Amino acid sequence: MVALPSLKGLQAFEAAARTGSFAAAAEELSVSAAAISQLIRTVEEQMGRKLFHRVNRRVVLSEAGVEMLPRLTMAFQEIGSVSRELSGDAFRPRLVVSVPPSMAMGWLSRRLAGFVASHGAADISLRGDDDPVPFDRELIDIRLSYGPHYREHPTEEIVRDAVYPVCAPQLSGMIKADGDALAGLPLIHTDWGPTGASFPSWRNWFEAAGVEPGRAAQRGLSANSSRAALDLAISGLGVALAQGVYCAEAVEDGRLVRPAARAIALRQSYCLTIPERSARRDVVVAFRDWLINECRRAVGSPALC
Amino acid sequence: MVALPSLKGLQAFEAAARTGSFAAAAEELSVSAAAISQLIRTVEEQMGRKLFHRVNRRVVLSEAGVEMLPRLTMAFQEIGSVSRELSGDAFRPRLVVSVPPSMAMGWLSRRLAGFVASHGAADISLRGDDDPVPFDRELIDIRLSYGPHYREHPTEEIVRDAVYPVCAPQLSGMIKADGDALAGLPLIHTDWGPTGASFPSWRNWFEAAGVEPGRAAQRGLSANSSRAALDLAISGLGVALAQGVYCAEAVEDGRLVRPAARAIALRQSYCLTIPERSARRDVVVAFRDWLINECRRAVGSPALC
DNA sequence: AATTTTGATAAGCTTAACTTATCTATCTGC
DNA sequence: GCAGATAGATAAGTTAAGCTTATCAAAATT
Numbered sequence: 001m002v003a004l005p006s007l008k009g010l011q012a013f014e015a016a017a018r019t020g021s022f023a024a025a026a027e028e029l030s031v032s033a034a035a036i037s038q039l040i041r042t043v044e045e046q047m048g049r050k051l052f053h054r055v056n057r058r059v060v061l062s063e064a065g066v067e068m069l070p071r072l073t074m075a076f077q078e079i080g081s082v083s084r085e086l087s088g089d090a091f092r093p094r095l096v097v098s099v100p101p102s103m104a105m106g107w108l109s110r111r112l113a114g115f116v117a118s119h120g121a122a123d124i125s126l127r128g129d130d131d132p133v134p135f136d137r138e139l140i141d142i143r144l145s146y147g148p149h150y151r152e153h154p155t156e157e158i159v160r161d162a163v164y165p166v167c168a169p170q171l172s173g174m175i176k177a178d179g180d181a182l183a184g185l186p187l188i189h190t191d192w193g194p195t196g197a198s199f200p201s202w203r204n205w206f207e208a209a210g211v212e213p214g215r216a217a218q219r220g221l222s223a224n225s226s227r228a229a230l231d232l233a234i235s236g237l238g239v240a241l242a243q244g245v246y247c248a249e250a251v252e253d254g255r256l257v258r259p260a261a262r263a264i265a266l267r268q269s270y271c272l273t274i275p276e277r278s279a280r281r282d283v284v285v286a287f288r289d290w291l292i293n294e295c296r297r298a299v300g301s302p303a304l305c
Numbered sequence: 306m307v308a309l310p311s312l313k314g315l316q317a318f319e320a321a322a323r324t325g326s327f328a329a330a331a332e333e334l335s336v337s338a339a340a341i342s343q344l345i346r347t348v349e350e351q352m353g354r355k356l357f358h359r360v361n362r363r364v365v366l367s368e369a370g371v372e373m374l375p376r377l378t379m380a381f382q383e384i385g386s387v388s389r390e391l392s393g394d395a396f397r398p399r400l401v402v403s404v405p406p407s408m409a410m411g412w413l414s415r416r417l418a419g420f421v422a423s424h425g426a427a428d429i430s431l432r433g434d435d436d437p438v439p440f441d442r443e444l445i446d447i448r449l450s451y452g453p454h455y456r457e458h459p460t461e462e463i464v465r466d467a468v469y470p471v472c473a474p475q476l477s478g479m480i481k482a483d484g485d486a487l488a489g490l491p492l493i494h495t496d497w498g499p500t501g502a503s504f505p506s507w508r509n510w511f512e513a514a515g516v517e518p519g520r521a522a523q524r525g526l527s528a529n530s531s532r533a534a535l536d537l538a539i540s541g542l543g544v545a546l547a548q549g550v551y552c553a554e555a556v557e558d559g560r561l562v563r564p565a566a567r568a569i570a571l572r573q574s575y576c577l578t579i580p581e582r583s584a585r586r587d588v589v590v591a592f593r594d595w596l597i598n599e600c601r602r603a604v605g606s607p608a609l610c
Numbered sequence: 611a612a613t614t615t616t617g618a619t620a621a622g623c624t625t626a627a628c629t630t631a632t633c634t635a636t637c638t639g640c
Numbered sequence: 641g642c643a644g645a646t647a648g649a650t651a652a653g654t655t656a657a658g659c660t661t662a663t664c665a666a667a668a669t670t
Contacts, residue, residue, distance in 0.1 A: 005388050006626075006627090008312060008627070010387075021648095023646080031628065031629090033648070034628080034629070034631095034648090035628050037648065038626095039627075039628095041649090042627095047388070047392045048392060054649090056647095057634080057635050057636050057646085057648055058647070061585075063587060064396065066585055066587075067398050067399070067586060067588075068387050068390070068391055069582070070583065071386075071387050071399075071444065072384065072387055074380075074383065074441070074444060075379075075383040075384045075387070078379065078380040079315060079377065080309055082315075082373050082377055083310050083315065085373070086354060086369060086373055087353060091372065093372050094372070094376075138442075139379060191529045224496045224498075224529040277378070281371050282368060282371075314658095327616075328615080336658085337659070337660055339659080339660070339662095340658065340659055340660080341617095342617060343618095343659085344657095359617075359618085361616095361666070361668090362615085362665080362667055362668085363616070363668095
């Protein structure tokens with residue numbers, strides 16, 4: 001940062017530009033109107049550019065001023081908000097969590113109450129984002145993603161998941177031996193979305209099982225999210241190829257069964273990325289530990305076949 | 306804003322916390338170390354809270370300090386960046402445009418060069434977002450969405466689109482009379498996604514055409530985006546139900562034909578939302594005019610049947 | 611053990627930031 | 641059209657926020 005102009009000057013400009021009058025800005029900052037006038041003149045000199053057009057004892061923002069105002073407003077608002085929280089007697093830490101959209105919707109939001117219960121209250125912002133996420137612009141504290149993107153930030157592999165067939169118990173009557181076990185059952189295809197472009201399809205599963213898929217692997221229902229596919233499976237509409245994280249719970253409590261044991265490990269692990277700046281914050285560390293635990297518990301052991 | 310503590314004090318704190326040392330902060334801000342020490346002490350007194358733990362002639366950030374540092378860093382960076390742009394001899398205006406993901410990918414990114422060519426250079430950030438979008442956090446200047454969300458910001462209806470069947474010219478050989486024209490053709494189903502939850506399906510189209518859809522309306526290919534559906538149609542794999550904006554161009558240049566004339570108007574118009582703060586910026590106004598024009602041209606007249 | 615480094619504190623100085631006062635152009639209400 | 645109010649510019653003088661230098665002490669470094 002070289003030769004930053006006076007912060008007070010910029011603050012005066014911001015207030016004057018936002019309110020549209022030097023007088024109003026003076027009132028807002030509890031100083032005299034003359035002070036505002038001088039500060040802004042100084043900034044204009046330092047910048048070498050007019051920020052206001054003086055016309056008829058009235059001021060209108062110059063183009064440069066119009067362009068820059070929103071960003072300054074945001075910055076000063078953030079500073080004000082930080083100081084207010086800091087001077088209050090207690091502050092709630094903020095935690096910005098980003099996960100793939102499919103997780104944000106059901107899986108994580110259902111479990112989040114558990115974290116809030118076991119740790120203190122925090123202002124948690126849960127975001128469903130596809131990679132890549134803008135860590136700095138959004139001040140994201142922790143990101144869960146499939147595979148290690150973000151070489152520029154410390155990243156750890158959490159757990160390697162697998163996909164395997166699941167269906168409702170009613171459907172499992174038709175099961176024969178592994179391999180062509182699924183011959184008669186309707187298949188549910190999942191459109192994994194951008195996050196899971198490399199996820200196995202039914203075709204891959206049949207290949208791994210050493211079975212000629214026949215026509216079955218092409219037809220059937222399809223859903224455009226893991227979540228939707230699972231719901232269809234639970235409703236008994238077919239066999240879905242599901243990730244352990246999402247379905248292990250339902251398998252354990254009996255809503256789903258595994259008509260065939262073969263699982264295909266995903267090519268990459270789930271990864272946790274925490275930018276340097278957030279790594280030392282207590283909430284972030286606590287959330288990291290909690291999340292890793294939840295992920296491993298969710299995947300469970302049954303996935304490993 | 307009541308009793309904001311000294312901006313310089315916060316700036317000193319930010320630099321010291323980020324670099325981890327008063328001495329380094331002093332160097333960065335080109336002042337003496339004593340100045341930093343005093344400024345930070347003052348801020349701590351005003352806040353009524355320690356920001357650093359003094360231990361052994363060394364300082365470590367307090368919890369409060371750790372929590373607040375990233376936000377302050379971002380705010381001061383933004384201020385620095387604004388001033389640098391302002392004091393440079395020319396500044397490129399920033400323009401943050403948000404559209405539904407399906408538009409960001411192909412439709413808009415292909416046309417954007419046209420805007421850049423006809424107007425000056427600008428730092429354009431093109432975002433594909435689902436509604437609702439966080440106008441203020443992201444400083445979005447202009448948002449195109451399907452239907453009027455955002456009552457809190459000035460919003461205008463741009464154009465009402467329609468969906469109609471399109472297919473590759475090779476497929477159109479099998480066309481009979483309107484109505485059951487599509488009887489023999491494979492249908493491509495589109496998963497409109499959250500943006501277009503209310504978009505018409507093939508079932509709706511057949512109903513509007515007064516034809517019993519039979520089994521055809523249920524089977525066939527499906528794609529999880531308008532874009533993908535159109536690509537399939539152009540490849541000759543079937544008839545897609547497409548929005549005018551996306552397909553009018555391909556219809557005009559002959560890559561697609563309309564095997565049946567009936568179109569269904571969408572329930573809502575495309576809407577443009579521009580928050581107050583951005584409404585007076587030149588780039589924003591120019592982009593608004595350009596975008597409206599592009600949308601209307603893209604929809605074209607053939608949609609209106 | 612000597613040297614360097616880092617932060618705290620004190621005393622005093624500089625000047626950015628502020629106030630008050632005065633002036634002028636414009637708008638408002640009769 | 642004329643008082644009165646209003647908004648900003650400018651000048652001159654004041655204040656205190658912010659700065660420096662100097663000194664000290666604890667630790668780390670050599």
